[in-house]
Amino acid sequence: MNSNVNDRKPRLVFFQWDHQPNANAAGYLLLHMQQQVKCLSTHFDVVVINRDCDYAEICDRYEPDLTLFESGYRSHGSRRIKITNTNTHIAVPKLGLHNADAWCDRRAGFLSDMEQWGIEAYFAIATMTPEYMPAVKENLFVWPNFIDPDVYHDYGQQKVIPAMLTGQAYGLYPWRQTVFPMIRDRYPCLVSPQHAYESKLASQLLSGEAYARALNASLVVPTCGTMGGEVVRKHFEIPGAKACLVTERTPAVEAAGFVDMENCVFVDGHNVVERLDYLFAHPDEIRHITTAGYSLIHSRHTLSHRPQIYQWFMLSKGLQFGEKIIQSGPFGDLTKVQRISRQESVHIVGEASDRALLKQGDLLLEQGRVEEAKQCYARCLDYVSYLPEAKFRLAICALQQGDADRAYGLMVGLVKVTMTEYEALNPDPVEWAYFLLALICRGQFERARRLQDFYPSLSHDEFRRARLVIALLGGSGDAAVSGRYGRDRKSIHQIPDRSDSEWLAWFSDILERCQQPDLANVLRHAPVGRSGVGEKVTFLHFKRDAGWRLRLYSGVDGLMVGLHLNGLRPNVPPLPEFRYFSHLARRLVPHSQRGPLRRIRTALSRLPVGTGN
Template identity: 85%
Template sequence: MNSKLDHQKPRLVFFQWDHQPNANAASYLLLHMQQQVKCLATHFDVVVINRDCDYAEICDRYEPDLTLFESGYRSHGSRRIKITNTNTHMAVPKLGLHNADAWCDRRAGFLSDMEQWGIETYFAIATMAPEYMPAVRENLFVWPNFIDPEIYRDYGQQKVIPVTLTGQAYGLYPWRQTVFPMIRDRYPCLVSPQHAYESKLAAQLLSGEAYARALNASFVVPTCGTMGGEVVRKHFEIPGSKACLVTERTAAVEAAGFVDMENCVFVDGRNVVERLDYLFAHPHETSRITAAGYSLIHSRHTLSHRPQIYQWFLLNKGLQFGEKIIQSGPFGDLSKVRRISKQESVHIVGKASDRVLLKQGDLLLQQGRVEEAKQCYLSCLDYVSYLPEAKFRLAICALQEGDTDRAYDLLVDLVKVTIVEYGALDPDPVEWAYFLLALICRGQFERARRLQDFYPSLSHGEFRRAQLVIAQLARSADGVVPKRHGRDRKSIHQLPDRTDAEWLAWFADTLERCRQPDLANVLRHAALGERVGEKLTLPQFEPDAGWRLRVYSGIDGLMIKLRLNGLRPSVPPLPEFRYLWNVARGLVPHSQKAPLRRIRMALSKLSVSGGN
């Protein structure tokens, strides 16, 4: 056992994903992960655990003062580690780290991880994360991006590159889509290829010192913070390498200390040429702005200027009853205040393009203008093709239009991202609730009733309403009303504020549109507090898939009966979620990939169309 007497810093055990070098991944991603550890090491004695492990055993071995769990990462070749026995060593404070974009579709997986690991306080690298996860914003702090000054510095390179264009410029980056072509067509530029993170060519991109030297040799370098108005690493890397930052004006960028024509240059599609012409015509002015930007970064945005996790550790140690911890801003310090003071953390209230469109679509949907609402939600997907909030709302629109197959497919995809692709133990509770409701709208009530208890610890207001629907219909079919207890799980989705009666009336109308008039009638009576005397005959299985569902349900039931819960996958026993494939994966060691592939091919014969 390691003694804690041989070090002065508090010990932090960092449960980090397995970010090992990958031939198909961009090398700068691995560098980012290494720099995060280096930043933590400025205040902590850091022990990195990046393998499957037993939390109790790790705590016994290293005796940490604090543990930090990375979660919610969108792989790019890295492996999410498995951690067991996290309900031990309760005296050791635990923090979650959302190491991903604010809009990432792994947010539901992050919230599931936090619930499973018993973590109630989180840090995020994205300044806009509180706006994208409002359900946890009170306990969510920002540990923002930074630079390593040993890499991003002034190398004394001669300014031989007028403009360097680096970074991707697809739909997520509307500013770059507008500005980059205008610059490229007018000025000599060094243009970096736009390889995706997972591309085999991504490893060829400049990174580390080579990238910093290219920036240092550049006169001006433009970048932006995506449609979300985020502060990305490039905002710090460019001026930190003593190049003139040309960027979009956003609330987050201004919160970082950037001021137009003082330490950066704000441009848009209307004035970019005019402003760059000015910079090239006035090199001394540009040098002044560049020097001021360099000073800003090296005085406020290096890894030594990110003490927020350490501050939380110190404040939490002395936290008294009636006190809480708040943050003065996304780049600010943490402090302790009385709860009675009503002071809250200061979060950025930006104008993220997808959030604006979602709000517009929600207003249109409430007014019954479904087609117009759909266009708003589809426009969100032009920015982020996998945005879960937009996909979820499109599923609601599909139900409103009676297109049950479309709604079902969208909801299946959402749940699959969390429990299959990410590997969380349970899905977002709202997505799961509406998946069950979509089954009912398709006339598959019995399937919904069987699945409602598949995640016994899952609880949420919308999920309880889905159970209420099932209970009301089950009463009419001599069913049993289920009971559920537990604390509500957090969701990434926000829904209109309705009473239960209003919601039941809304869903009854939805059932009517989905050609389920008998079920709609039951709910309308329920909303009025009435009972329906006539017993309903509810369909049990789709005729063309009944045998498959019986096989899947039978295997799942057998595993429960044999108490093989450790091998039982966390995906529903349906072909859409590759249930048999996940059963096989649990039986085969991780290293035996070839046999696993053969099993997968064999099981694919049992899958229905779209099941993979």
């Protein structure tokens, strides 16, 4: 009996989003989610929970050895589940799973979830995620993409398709944008339509066995890992179905074991025709490369070769004080080492195009060349139109050019993605700080002051500085805001390293440019030492925000607090930009009775918005 207990697989409760079949969704998205569960099942007895639930009740019922929380997904018809009481059963280790692209704009929501659920170790499916979330990379490991060999294998199809072009090829995929037309215009091709994930036509795309058979019938199939130089599923699916992979040379692809002209073919826009002409003229060489690629995938990149989550579980059980867990590479094993050794996980230092542009823009901004910096940040949006880092930096540029309205609009958009679209508990702390600062730059100090405590658990050094500004300008500066007033929430943004005095001088200049000279003067003369605020400063008198509509929003939110109805209170700021009343109606009124309220919300949304001071 003891032998049976010891031999049983540890039980994993996987809190997965509700990825139910959607008539309009791409079929392969659902397959990916199912394959993740199948992969976990190689090492765990997996229980999938994909509905709203009480964590304590689930743990009582299933007695898990480990719990895994999917988070940060950019929904394509899937529903994010609500999980309560996650502060119970503290003896059960918890892991987060960032199941999304490294550059996804739900990363702030992911970090909010992790803090809310008390999770301090995370896995990501993207190999480049540590570069996109450096604040947590010490506890961030990679559980990389893989294939299911039951789907992707050699079906023995006759090679009747010279080249197959599959996958999207818009701005996110610059290599495909260059290479695909050159192949399409020169060789006979099977071309798959480029339907977006959310398109009603996405369900018509090949997936599963049909897709694998089409790959198996093809001689060469090109793909790339986006502007981020990522390793995507297609890198494994193509050779895994015994087709010759044609791709872009990147550090991540080489880390996966791909070698040019040995088990794949590296090309770019300058040599793709030359290399494919050579290969088509030498069919034996294509067969050799294809066979070697097939061996690589089936020996290193199937679901049975992804034990990283299981390794973390086993290592964490015996982790001693002074030890930590590291990963030998994005496709490597996890091991434990002494912290004093200073060994770190090996992450890919890639050549992501957006990261290079951000760094270039930051250097230009530091030199005061704001227009040139803006161009770099705008070019990032050509790759990923929703990239939060680029939008945040464009807001900083707007402030430095005195355009507070533009900065405010950008900050509203960033906060809305996390709070309205993703419905996180709280926003990115740096984004929230600069949302408040943009309000002050617009002359809406009172509104910023009222909103500073709207998310009471939010803490970050940059948010502390925003509160410091509010305290100084309101004449109530004291040591209460001089230090860190709580454990820092991690941010996806990296801020220039400045002392408080340097930062206040910088923001004073911003206020001057935004036509707020009185406020700038107060900050310039505020005595700030190493511990923060020194003496109190002269009290400024501020006008109340104009507009009955804005007072109505503030009054209703205050009434919810006064009546102790925080559970029904919307988790978005009481401003029309965030559709506060729409969120309030959804909380107050059952779904079946919401029809009549839509007309009221529509009427309210058409009322003019107050412009503040």
